[in-house]
Amino acid sequence: MKIELQEVNKKxxxxxxxxxxxxxxxxxxxxxxxxxxxxxxxxxxxxxxxIDFNLSTYKNKYNQLCLGELVLFKK
Structure with missing residues (x-):
């Protein structure tokens, strides 16, 4: 699967x-x-x-269980 990144905003x-x-x-x-x-x-x-998925579990700052993260590779 692919994503097309439109813009990135820095906070x-x-x-x-x-x-x-x-x-x-x-x-x-x-x-x-x-x-x-x-x-x-x-x-x-x-x-x-x-995109690829890094399948690992972790708890976020709200103590919610989250599954994985997306890893981006330039095409």
Missing amino acids: EKKDKDLYIGVYWMKHNNDIYPTKFNALMKEDYEPGEYE
């Missing part, structure tokens, strides 16, 4: 920088009709990326 917090990405999900030639926002660990350039 500065007191001890770290957060990056919010806006992207479209794609599968073959189909584009899913919904834009998603994602919290990203680093600044990515807009463009097309292959």
